[in-house]
Amino acid sequence: MSSLTSLQWRYATKKFDASKQLSPEQIDVLKQCFNLTATSYGLQPLQLVVIKHKELQEQLLPHSFQQQQIVTASHLLVICIEKNIDAEFINRYFELTKNIRNTPEEILKPFREFLLKDFGAKPQQEQEQWAINQAYLALGNLLTVCAEEKIDACPMEGFDAEKYDEILKLKEKNLKSVLILPVGYRAEDDIFADFEKVRRPLRETVIEIKE
Incomplete structure (x- = not known):
């Protein structure tokens, strides 16, 4: 698929097929691409937690506003920031x-x-905000790679980060969770897969300056 075709194909997956699992090779591609994400100054103030553990995913579900993608996805990716730069x-x-x-x-x-x-x-809060900005770069990169690799994904901000940090013991690693990304394969009956994308026309989102 071309890049445009891939991005047209992707959507925020609302329902995963829990019977389908990503291969270790596919997950390795995502890990490598996360690590290759551009970050400010090249400092990489990020770490990625890769979860393939249904019991743990079930434990995280109540702290994710009961969004079922947490448990039906093949893997749950948690993007974390380093708390102290x-x-x-x-x-x-x-x-x-x-x-x-x-x-x-x-x-x-x-x-x-x-x-x-x-x-x-920089005060601690400013350091963390800078690192969070880098986390969004990583999320965008992962979403594009998922589209190119035909891996379904659903980016999420809606979760209780403090509970995630507690359950995943992130504080002990000096990390803080900021974004989550369930990945896997869309369910055949996910009606959202066939919805037309709603996007503003290019004339409203792109400004061209020419000679």
Whole structure:
């Protein structure tokens, strides 16, 4: 499928076929693409929790406004942010850069010092909001990849993040859940699959500036 055909095919899946499961290879593609998402400064203040555990999914259901996709999806993806973008976190990024690219310290030093100073001055709430912005980039990337791979998905903000953090023991990992994405295969009787997309016309959403 072309990119446009893929995006026309995708929709926010309301009903998954619980009898169908994604393969480990498909999940690996999603994990790799999550990891390749562009993020501000390249810092990747994100982690992805991949859940394929029906009992756990059932436990999360009441904290997801009873949205059945949580339990009928093949897998539940939880996009999390790092709660503290501190000097240790930033320095690890630069050490990784040196190891992978063999970039000399004298080239990295000005950028390193800028980030250490910039994030050192940011209040916790501002750091978290910056990281949340990166989580939405990852979600958008995953949705596009799902469309290209013909994997059905339903992006969700409607869940109790504190309960998710508690059940998944995310606080112990210094993480905070911000978005969830059930993935799998649409049910044949999901009527929403055949609905026409409702989108504003391009003339209302795109501004072209030409010579």
